[in-house]
Structure formats: structure tokens, C-alpha cells
Amino acid sequence: MECKIPNKHVLQQKKDFLxxxxxxxxxxxxxxxxxxxxxxxxxxxxRMLVFAELMxxxxxxxxxxxxxxxxxRYSMYKVGPVLAVNHHMGMPSLSILLNEIVKLLHxxxxxxxxxxRIGTSGGIGVKPGTVVVTETAVNEMFEPIYNIAVLGKxxxxxxxxxxxxxxxxxxxxxxxxPFDVVKGNTMSTSDFYEGQGRLDGAxxxxxxxxxxxxxxxxxxxxxxxxxxxxTCFAAMCDAVGLRGAIVCxxxxxxxEGDQIETPTEELKRMEDNPQKIVSRYIKQxxx
Amino acid sequence: MECKIPNKHVLQQKKDFLxxxxxxxxxxxxxxxxxxxxxxxxxxxxRMLVFAELMxxxxxxxxxxxxxxxxxRYSMYKVGPVLAVNHHMGMPSLSILLNEIVKLLHxxxxxxxxxxRIGTSGGIGVKPGTVVVTETAVNEMFEPIYNIAVLGKxxxxxxxxxxxxxxxxxxxxxxxxPFDVVKGNTMSTSDFYEGQGRLDGAxxxxxxxxxxxxxxxxxxxxxxxxxxxxTCFAAMCDAVGLRGAIVCxxxxxxxEGDQIETPTEELKRMEDNPQKIVSRYIKQxxx
Numbered sequence: 186m187e188c189k190i191p192n193k194h195v196l197q198q199k200k201d202f203l204x205x206x207x208x209x210x211x212x213x214x215x216x217x218x219x220x221x222x223x224x225x226x227x228x229x230x231x232r233m234l235v236f237a238e239l240m241x242x243x244x245x246x247x248x249x250x251x252x253x254x255x256x257x258r259y260s261m262y263k264v265g266p267v268l269a270v271n272h273h274m275g276m277p278s279l280s281i282l283l284n285e286i287v288k289l290l291h292x293x294x295x296x297x298x299x300x301x302r303i304g305t306s307g308g309i310g311v312k313p314g315t316v317v318v319t320e321t322a323v324n325e326m327f328e329p330i331y332n333i334a335v336l337g338k339x340x341x342x343x344x345x346x347x348x349x350x351x352x353x354x355x356x357x358x359x360x361x362x363p364f365d366v367v368k369g370n371t372m373s374t375s376d377f378y379e380g381q382g383r384l385d386g387a388x389x390x391x392x393x394x395x396x397x398x399x400x401x402x403x404x405x406x407x408x409x410x411x412x413x414x415x416t417c418f419a420a421m422c423d424a425v426g427l428r429g430a431i432v433c434x435x436x437x438x439x440x441e442g443d444q445i446e447t448p449t450e451e452l453k454r455m456e457d458n459p460q461k462i463v464s465r466y467i468k469q470x471x472x
Numbered sequence: 473m474e475c476k477i478p479n480k481h482v483l484q485q486k487k488d489f490l491x492x493x494x495x496x497x498x499x500x501x502x503x504x505x506x507x508x509x510x511x512x513x514x515x516x517x518x519r520m521l522v523f524a525e526l527m528x529x530x531x532x533x534x535x536x537x538x539x540x541x542x543x544x545r546y547s548m549y550k551v552g553p554v555l556a557v558n559h560h561m562g563m564p565s566l567s568i569l570l571n572e573i574v575k576l577l578h579x580x581x582x583x584x585x586x587x588x589r590i591g592t593s594g595g596i597g598v599k600p601g602t603v604v605v606t607e608t609a610v611n612e613m614f615e616p617i618y619n620i621a622v623l624g625k626x627x628x629x630x631x632x633x634x635x636x637x638x639x640x641x642x643x644x645x646x647x648x649x650p651f652d653v654v655k656g657n658t659m660s661t662s663d664f665y666e667g668q669g670r671l672d673g674a675x676x677x678x679x680x681x682x683x684x685x686x687x688x689x690x691x692x693x694x695x696x697x698x699x700x701x702x703t704c705f706a707a708m709c710d711a712v713g714l715r716g717a718i719v720c721x722x723x724x725x726x727x728e729g730d731q732i733e734t735p736t737e738e739l740k741r742m743e744d745n746p747q748k749i750v751s752r753y754i755k756q757x758x759x
Contacts, residue, residue, distance in 0.1 A: 195674075198672065205561075231544045257516050274545070274564060276562070277667075278561045283674070284675070325621035326621070335669075377564075377571070385479075386482065386571040393481070444491070
């Protein structure tokens with residue numbers, strides 16, 4: 186299936202400049218990106234570089250890995266059919282990238298592309314290191330929608346991910362993995378501190394009891410982890426007809442605290458967990 | 473005036489780890505940051521490095537400029553009393569940084585700090601290159617508020633900036649400057665494409681006529697430029713009692729188009745415009 190853009194206006198433009206990633210339709214996009222089958226994204230640029238290196242090893246490809254974004258807004262790496270790009274933190278930054286990546290895939294004449302977000306998150310009732318594959322992305326009110334203000338009016342979009350990819354990802358766990366892989370709802374917020382009920386931000390006018398009540402209600406609504414991008418990611422994939430999945434590691438259990446006190450080395454090991462699952466998925470699909 | 477944190481919970485913690493900027497209260501923060509008087513922030517890390525270099529030259533300080541963030545989430549440079557840090561794009565990313573910077577200023581025992589956002593934006597009815605100093609930061613419905621979901625309920629905060637700094641900044645224009653400096657309202661959105669009424673995103677289900685009507689109503693509401701951070705920035709400054717100002721260059725006139733087609737070299741020159749105004753302000757205040 187070809188990657189299409191639902192927006193007729195932009196297709197009438199003689200030229201389209203993808204400002205934040207630094208490409209335009211004057212570039213030979215089919216030659217540069219036409220073979221892309223998997224777009225993997227996460228917040229941190231370093232983490233996406235590590236993922237690109239993992240994919241090079243796993244796919245046995247002898248390619249040079251370099252940042253393909255000429256701007257300093259995002260970092261993008263390509264390893265054969267895998268494009269790894271970082272989106273920084275939060276839905277607005279992700280939204281800009283998704284708009285430009287979706288247009289890039291269309292102009293490059295890509296087909297049958299799978300979109301996967303590989304992220305970090307705070308867990309709810311799961312052990313640190315656990316990989317959560319998102320069943321439904323929900324907002325702070327536990328609704329499966331993404332709200333966006335368009336011409337001053339709020340539009341609500343459904344957050345639909347691929348059930349088939351979810352199932353396959355869950356099967357990519359190996360018995361020997363020293364971490365759990367579970368499915369669950371992922372809550373997406375627009376702030377890391379108050380937005381996620383933390384007590385340790387600069388501002389906080391609620392009590393610890395109120396915070397715990399909120400997290401418990403989240404848990405009752407099937408929320409297994411909290412991050413800052415999933416509803417936007419799922420809504421965009423659904424709106425443009427791309428199959429999408431979200432695979433995040435939980436760095437801590439929010440029912441036990443707010444601060445991330447794990448040593449850096451251990452955090453880095455945890456961040457490898459979702460990458461391992463996704464790399465196995467990609468290898469399986471390519472074979 | 474000392475930098476205070478309104479949150480009592482975090483002050484009771486034995487230790488506070490500022491996760492995204494990579495500092496904790498175990499570091500000697502007063503020694504490292506105690507002399508900071510101006511926190512200047514913008515989206516792009518490169519631009520903040522350029523600003524740090526400008527301030528080093530303007531203040532005649534013989535200091536080494538290096539990234540003081542040990543994480544890859546943000547980049548931070550210090551030149552004497554000036555801290556220059558990037559926040560990437562969008563309010564969620566800015567909100568994380570502001571929470572941690574405000575706590576940093578408190579732990580470092582800083583006093584009389586001024587916060588200035590130096591950004592890029594799309595203008596409304598102004599020439600490309602024009603510097604807009606924000607009078608009021610408004611949301612997509614032209615309301616002077618910042619909405620944030622806290623424990624699943626929307627809280628609205630006022631977006632109040634310093635009138636005194638606004639006035640002084642406007643006076644920092646020199647007759648010889650080849651650009652205008654104006655005051656006006658700044659509209660903050662959560663998306664660059666549909667959120668700002670662009671026709672060139674991956675999604676767009678409105679007409680050009682509807683877009684232009686929206687931008688015209690924005691203009692009637694005193695909006696001179698559109699970006700993605702101002703309401704969050706203003707609300708946080710107001711909530712923690714810090715004086716704040718927002719100074720952005722308009723890279724294009726949105727009444728004439730959506731795409732940024734200006735050559736890179738000229739864009740870079742335009743990005744220097746707000747930096748010049750802010751550097752003059754800082755020099756004046758230090759003398």
C-alpha cells in the first residue's frame with residue numbers, strides 16, 4: 186500500500202519544503218528514501234543512534250550511519266529499510282516531525298510502511314525495565330482521543346494502533362530476556378511534572394493522597410505507563426492510514442515514587458529493552 | 473528577590489534530581505549557577521550557542537563556552553550572569569525545562585533573575601525579519617491563558633509578562649537596525665501545521681478562505697506573531713514570580729504564505745535580530 190497524504194492543498198504545490206527536517210521535493214526523495222519500510226522514532230537523538238547501530242548489526246548491513254537531517258531540529262539515521270529519527274519530548278514536537286515524515290514517505294513513493302515509537306515512560310504497577318506495548322493510547326482523562334486546536338476549534342481524533350503489530354511484538358519476547366513484555370494502555374500527557382501527578386516539580390498544589398488516587402484510577406483504566414506522545418502518534422498514524430505501534434520501557438513504577446533514581450548505566454540497559462523487541466520484529470518481518 | 477518554589481513537597485525531599493538537565497542538589501549549585509541573572513531560552517540548540525558567543529563578545533568575558541547539560545535532552549551554556557538554554561519545540565518540552573530551571577535557580581540561591589525567550593515565529597501582517605516583543609501571550613482562541621491538565625482536570629493559568637521589561641526591550645532598537653521592533657500579542661499553538669492554519673501539512677480539511685479568515689481574526693485580536701511556547705512560558709514565569717519577556721523574530725508573513733522559502737543565510741541573519749535586542753538589554757541592565 187502506497188503512503189498517501191489526505192491533504193489536497195499540499196499536493197497542488199509546485200514544491201514542498203520540509204522545513205524542520207531539511208528536505209524538499211527538489212531532492213531525489215525516491216532514490217534517498219524509497220526503500221523505507223519501518224520508521225522508528227523516540228525522543229532522544231542518542232537513543233535513536235544506538236537503535237540504528239543495533240539494526241545495522243542485526244541486519245548485517247555494511248552502511249555508514251550519519252545524521253541525515255541538515256537542520257538541528259531533529260536527528261535522522263537510515264539503515265537499509267529502517268529509518269530511525271528522534272522527535273524530542275512532547276506532542277507538538279512529535280506532530281511537526283510526523284507531518285514532515287508522512288509527506289516524505291509519500292514523495293519518496295514508499296509503500297507498506299510501519300511506524301513504531303520506541304520510548305521511555307513511567308510505569309504504573311509494573312517493574313522498572315518492563316516493556317509496555319500500547320493497546321490503546323489515552324489522554325489525561327483516560328479517553329482514547331487526541332485533541333488538536335484547528336482554526337481555533339478543538340478537534341478530537343481517535344487513537345487507533347495496529348492490533349496485528351501489537352500481537353506480533355508481544356511474541357518477540359524471548360524466554361531468556363531479563364524483563365517483562367506486557368500490553369496495556371498508555372497515557373499521554375502534555376507535562377512531565379504536574380501533568381503526570383508528580384510531587385517534585387516547581388509547581389504542585391495537590392496532596393500526595395490526591396496524586397495516588399489519580400494514579401490508582403489510571404491503573405483501573407488499564408493504564409500501564411505514562412509518557413508524552415502516544416495519543417498524537419496513534420491519531421496521526423490512523424488519520425493517514427499508516428499502521429502504527431508504540432513500545433516503551435517503564436523506567437520506574439510511579440506507584441512507588443516520582444524521581445528517577447536508577448544509576449545511568451542501568452537506565453541505559455533498560456532503554457535497550459524495547460529496542461531489542463522492535464529489532465526482532467523488524468528482522469522477522471524482513472525474513 | 474530570591475527565586476522561590478511554590479511547591480512545598482519538593483522542598484521536603486532530601487535530594488532532588490533534575491533528571492532532564494542532569495543536575496542534582498548533591499552538586500554545588502550555588503557555586504556553579506549562583507551568579508545567574510538572565511536565563512535566555514530558545515528552541516534551537518545551535519541558536520542558543522550563537523547567543524552565548526554573542527554575549528561573551530558583548531560582555532567582554534574570557535570564558536570557555538561548553539554544553540553544561542550532561543544529558544542529550546537540552547543544551548545549556550553559561551556566560552557570566554547569562555544562562556542560555558534551548559527548549560526544543562512546543563510547550564511540553566518547554567514545561568519540563570522550566571520546572572527544572574526554576575528549581576535550579578532556587579537551589580543555586582539566585583536572585584533578581586529575568587527570564588527571556590528568544591524565538592522564531594511566523595508573523596501576521598509584519599515584514600519578515602521584524603522582531604515582535606510579546607505584549608500578551610494568547611492561545612489558539614485568543615485567550616490570555618495557558619491550559620494544563622493536572623490530575624485529569626484542566627487548569628487555566630494567566631499569561632502575565634513584565635511590562636517594564638517589554639518597554640525597555642522596545643527601546644533597545646537602534647536607528648541603524650535594518651529591521652523593525654514592534655510589540656504585539658503572540659499566539660501559541662500546539663502544532664505547526666493545522667494548529668497554525670497552514671495548508672501544507674500532511675493533514676488539512678479546511679479551505680484557504682477559512683484559513684485566511686482565521687488569521688485575519690487573529691490579526692484583529694492584536695496577534696502579530698505565532699509560535700509554540702509563549703503561553704506556557706508566561707504562565708510559568710507568573711506562577712513562580714519571575715519577571716519574563718518574549719522576543720521573537722517573524723521569519724515570514726503568514727498573510728502571504730505558509731512555506732519558509734527564505735534562503736538559509738538570510739534566515740540566519742534574521743535569527744540574529746532578536747538576539748541583538750536582548751544582548752543590548754542585558755548590557756544596559758548590567759551597566
